[in-house]
Amino acid sequence: MRIIRGSQKGRKISLPKGFKSRPTTDFAKESLFNILDNLYYFDKATVLDLFAGTGNISLEFFSRGCTNVTSVEINKRNSYHIEKQIEEFFPSLSNVITADVYRFCKNSNLAYKIIFADPPFFDKNIKLLPELIFNNPSVLEDTLFILEHSAKNNFSDSPFFKESRKYGNVNFTFFEKK
Numbered sequence: 001m002r003i004i005r006g007s008q009k010g011r012k013i014s015l016p017k018g019f020k021s022r023p024t025t026d027f028a029k030e031s032l033f034n035i036l037d038n039l040y041y042f043d044k045a046t047v048l049d050l051f052a053g054t055g056n057i058s059l060e061f062f063s064r065g066c067t068n069v070t071s072v073e074i075n076k077r078n079s080y081h082i083e084k085q086i087e088e089f090f091p092s093l094s095n096v097i098t099a100d101v102y103r104f105c106k107n108s109n110l111a112y113k114i115i116f117a118d119p120p121f122f123d124k125n126i127k128l129l130p131e132l133i134f135n136n137p138s139v140l141e142d143t144l145f146i147l148e149h150s151a152k153n154n155f156s157d158s159p160f161f162k163e164s165r166k167y168g169n170v171n172f173t174f175f176e177k178k
Contacts, residue, residue, distance in 0.1 A: 001056055004030045006063030008089050013056055016081035023054045024118055024148060028170040032146070033060060035165070039144070040114065042066040048110065050101045050117035055082030057116050062090045070112070071096045072104050102132065109138045118148040126153060130160045130175045145175040 001013045001023055015023070024032075036042075043065040049058045052071035061069045071086075073079045079098040086094040097104065101117070102125060115133060119126050126149060133145050144162075147155070149171050155161050160175040 001054065002026060003059055003063045003089075004033060006060070006065065008059070008063040011063075011089065013054060013059055013085065014081075015054055016075075016078045019054065019078065021053055021120060023056050025168065025170060028148075028167040028172070029056065029060060031165070031167045032172055033064070036114070037064075045114055046112045048072070048112040048115045050105070050115065051119045052082055052096070053078060053118060055085050055096075057118065058082065059085060059089060061114075062086065062093060067093055069093070069095065072099055072101055074098065074100050102128070105129075105132045105136060108136075110136045110143075111138045111140055112143060113140065115143060115145045116148075117146070121150040121152075127155075130155065130158045134160050134175070134177055139177070141177055143176065147173045147175065149173065 003009055003011045045066050047061050047066055047069045049071045052058055052073040055071055058069045058071040071082050073082060076098050079096050083094050083096040117129055129147060133139060151171055155173045162174040162176050164171060164173045
């Protein structure tokens, strides 16, 4: 796993000790950021990275010039690892929160331009995420929510559905307020 582009291009991202989940592949991440590059100036974007895991996505946003990224991860060991990597690559920019994502989304200010979520593929509550996010009164009108998931999930019936993209075994579904 590495940072694809930006100030830290090519730097390897280490995994937290004992990490058991599936991080977003470089191929899928590069494809996702090719889409986002055409939509945003990252230095002006505010980003929320949910189920941050390794910090892979957060680090990519930082490398591309984003200075306002919040990473939310429930596992304390993973949160600590993300915080240490951000501090190493981008001193003074770390904003890592150790919390349950579902509670966080329900009870926190979600005024971000981009919200990215990569829950475990087996998460039974994954279908709840689009409504949970867009029903939060603080979500901006032009917020883009990107959900990474397996092929077994289909979100085309969501009132917030925009489009889906498939990259190998990874699916990204894009949502926005209408």
